[in-house]
Amino acid sequence: MIEGIIIKGIGGFYYVKTQDKVYECKARGLFREDNIIPLIGDRVKIRINEEDGSGYIEEIMERKSQLIRPPVSNVTQAIIIMSIKKPDINLWLLDRLIVLAEHQRLNIGICINKIDLVQEDERNLIEKAYRETGYPIIKTSCKTGEGIVDLIDLLKNQVTVFAGPSGVGKSSLLNRIKPGLELKTGDVSKKTTRGRHTTRHVELIDLDGNSFVLDTPGFSSLSLDFIEREEELSKYFKEIDEFNGKCKFINCIHFKEPGCEVKKQVEKGNISRERYENYLMFLEEIKANRRY
Structure with missing residues (x-):
């Protein structure tokens, strides 16, 4: 079998780039039975049909990210x-x-x-x-x-x-x-x-x-429903995360708590006020998601 990477998928066909060329491939029915859908970016192993030069995806290698x-x-x-x-x-x-x-x-x-x-x-x-x-x-x-x-x-x-x-x-x-x-x-x-x-x-x-x-097609909005707890949000803001543990309260979410080091850094100009305001909006959204 030949190794390659899926670069495009249209109408049930997957286009796999190998070291030498791009092959038009179909995925084995086994993937459908296991509810596995090949993705663009997948590293795969393909078998070539000698009659028409098309291919079949036989194996999808372990994904490093998705x-x-x-x-x-x-x-x-x-x-x-x-x-x-x-x-x-x-x-x-x-x-x-x-x-x-x-x-x-x-x-x-x-x-x-x-x-x-x-x-x-x-x-x-x-x-x-x-x-x-x-x-x-x-x-x-x-x-x-x-x-x-x-x-x-x-x-x-x-x-x-x-x-x-x-x-x-x-x-x-x-x-x-x-x-x-x-x-x-x-x-x-x-x-x-x-x-x-x-x-x-x-x-x-x-x-x-x-x-x-x-x-990729342009984005207009993205859900934050993968963040389950308010305390998690700060780790996605690197400059805010840097001050986690330095506030008066260990479980500070940098909102209205007294003695918040993050709010002090915003006032000093060491953290962008625009970024902090977006952080607060995302925080409210996560709180609202938890109520439903």
Whole structure:
């Protein structure tokens, strides 16, 4: 059998990239009986039909990670892409995507796209707000090419999911990263100021044989129902988690408790107020989820 990786799945067919070529494959009925669905990103073993050159997926190797939305496996890194304008940057959604990626224990990078649309001081405001997170922050422009080389370096030897809302330029960035890809891109609706979806299916894009990127449909919202207790939320905010255990009360959730070190750090400017306010909104959502 030959080993490969599923790069695309359409209409019951799975396209498996091996060292030599891409094979159109079907999955064995055994997987259906065991309620196992092959996912994009799965490392698999296939058997080739000598008559027509098609393949059958015989084995799915153990998954190192699995995302539900988008449904992919073995991702090692999430690059969260936001445009600074057209549409305006959505820090609430950025933090929500960070929480999901942290929950999946992925490496995280932040890409602020369309920076050619704003002045330098506005670019720096975003970078300042997220500096204490420790995540790499890359500022890019598909128009000028700024930051593209830095983004390519961040993608090397990783299986990366590009996450972010529609219209922020995910497909445009991929076209820049891999010339000739010619992914369809879309403009932002003037009426709603939101992006139009241009990616209709999940596909693993091979950059150099060792580096892959998933171009995925844009996100609009994400549920936090995987967080069962309020105390868990802070571990998904790295700069807040740093001060866990330093508050007056051991079980402090950094909300209204007296002697909270996190609130002190917010006042000192060591933790972004915008990030902290998003933390509080997520906290209220988790509390509300527990009531149902």
